[in-house]
Amino acid sequence: MDGSYFEDALGTVRLVLKKRINHAAQISLANDIICIAAGLRSASLVDQLFLNENDIERFQSLFHHSARFNELDLLSIGEDHVFIIHRQLLLQDIHDYLTGSPKGLQRVFVNVDHHLSQPEIMPCNRYRALEDYVRDVLLPEIERRIKSWDQAEQSYQPLIVPNKLSLVTLTGWLLSYPVNYVLPGLGRRYSSGAGRRVGTADSDSDSEEFNDDGAEDEDEDQDNGRNALANQVLVVTRVNLQPNPEVEGLSHHCLLSFSYPSELAERFVDRSSPTPPSPLSPEVEKDEYQFESSSESLPTPSPSSSSFSMSSATSTTTTAATTASSTSVEEKEGEGSNAQEENEDEPSSSSSSCSSSMPLSRSLCSDTFDHNRPLPFRNPDIYAAGRSFLTQLHNRFQKQNIWKSWEVGQQSVVLPVVAM
Numbered sequence: 001m002d003g004s005y006f007e008d009a010l011g012t013v014r015l016v017l018k019k020r021i022n023h024a025a026q027i028s029l030a031n032d033i034i035c036i037a038a039g040l041r042s043a044s045l046v047d048q049l050f051l052n053e054n055d056i057e058r059f060q061s062l063f064h065h066s067a068r069f070n071e072l073d074l075l076s077i078g079e080d081h082v083f084i085i086h087r088q089l090l091l092q093d094i095h096d097y098l099t100g101s102p103k104g105l106q107r108v109f110v111n112v113d114h115h116l117s118q119p120e121i122m123p124c125n126r127y128r129a130l131e132d133y134v135r136d137v138l139l140p141e142i143e144r145r146i147k148s149w150d151q152a153e154q155s156y157q158p159l160i161v162p163n164k165l166s167l168v169t170l171t172g173w174l175l176s177y178p179v180n181y182v183l184p185g186l187g188r189r190y191s192s193g194a195g196r197r198v199g200t201a202d203s204d205s206d207s208e209e210f211n212d213d214g215a216e217d218e219d220e221d222q223d224n225g226r227n228a229l230a231n232q233v234l235v236v237t238r239v240n241l242q243p244n245p246e247v248e249g250l251s252h253h254c255l256l257s258f259s260y261p262s263e264l265a266e267r268f269v270d271r272s273s274p275t276p277p278s279p280l281s282p283e284v285e286k287d288e289y290q291f292e293s294s295s296e297s298l299p300t301p302s303p304s305s306s307s308f309s310m311s312s313a314t315s316t317t318t319t320a321a322t323t324a325s326s327t328s329v330e331e332k333e334g335e336g337s338n339a340q341e342e343n344e345d346e347p348s349s350s351s352s353s354c355s356s357s358m359p360l361s362r363s364l365c366s367d368t369f370d371h372n373r374p375l376p377f378r379n380p381d382i383y384a385a386g387r388s389f390l391t392q393l394h395n396r397f398q399k400q401n402i403w404k405s406w407e408v409g410q411q412s413v414v415l416p417v418v419a420m
Helices: 005-017 023-037 053-064 087-099 128-148 166-175 207-208 262-266 313-321 380-398
Strands: 043-045 070-078 083-085 108-111 178-184 233-243 255-259 361-365 402-415
Touching: 005 023, 005 053, 023 043, 023 070, 023 083, 023 255, 023 262, 043 166, 070 207, 083 087, 083 166, 108 380, 128 166, 166 178, 233 262, 255 262, 313 380, 380 402
Parallel strands: 108 178
Antiparallel strands: 043 083, 070 083, 233 255, 233 402, 361 402
16 A cells, blocks of 8 residues: 555645644645545535635646546535535435435435424425535536546636525535434525625526525524524534554544434334424425435334444444534634634534544444444434445445544533534
8 A cells, every 4th residue: 555645635735725724734634635535425624724716726736637636626615615525426426315326325304493392304304405406506517527627627616605505404415414404594694604705606697596695584593593403412423533554644533523413313203194394394395306215124223122222322323413513614714824623512513623532432433333233213214314324434434445444432412502
């Protein structure tokens, strides 16, 4: 194995950003690049600092001329959200999602509207606004980039900010979280801090469907960030990677960090009597799309059939929902700043913002992972998402040799306010 993998990634970061972020943030960003290049995930949010147009184009140019990172690219949604992506892997994730392929990641969409007394899974476990954006905006863009990548270097072309879709949900989907939080209303509302403008790239007629600047009659409670996650038991989860000692300079890294409502995972749902949609839920039209269904249905285990308890079931943790809230959508620092310091009391959702001081238990790792091990979820949707997530994580991990092993840790927290 070529032990210079990490040094190449770190050199790319330093060449573009110079000394604008500290050494720890440089290593974190380099590790994110390696994780995407190794195929462990299809996208990672750049939250170490704000990247301007020149930064993005320099990264794209370096990726374009690199044999090792040629499959990578940078995707911007507005001005504030920049993702490192693996083009082919993201295209596969998009197709799997839109067709409902059983081979793809099975997701759960959780409505956290502040009017609800507790988080609820969306009717039919589908979210039309997300499907529309992925199909009509994201899919054509990724296909265009794949087709034109070898012909010329990419220029800075950020995607439009979705109108009817929260960036919390879109970010969670891009980061391959098995459960996404859904916030009703416009994406612009949750895209960045109050008073900051979210840039939109294309002001032509095509962007009008997703970006209507005239809709100002917003609910003030939603603008203030209220949601149904406050005072709920949230299970904060980290997927940590152990380095291969043959890769010079590589260190431990957090691949994913997210949370899910504990009560929702334990709640039994009777699928024989469909639940009617809540009038407060985001609009979902049943039978809007025809998706392929999995030929295999995953059984819902009873508590007695589980081979381990909730308190030690980090595999369940990995399963569940993203708090694509706090870090994944929080404001990036301006140029010249060091990496952000994460509030360790808030559930984290971004890949690089894992707090190393958080006391997490280890109960699942790649060395002992068993595909057939039952998960202690009474909720069938979350059970299916959990099984799918763990299987995809382990299968992708087996195809690379940069990282030695993965392990999962969790911590339960209750917060009076959960930022979105």
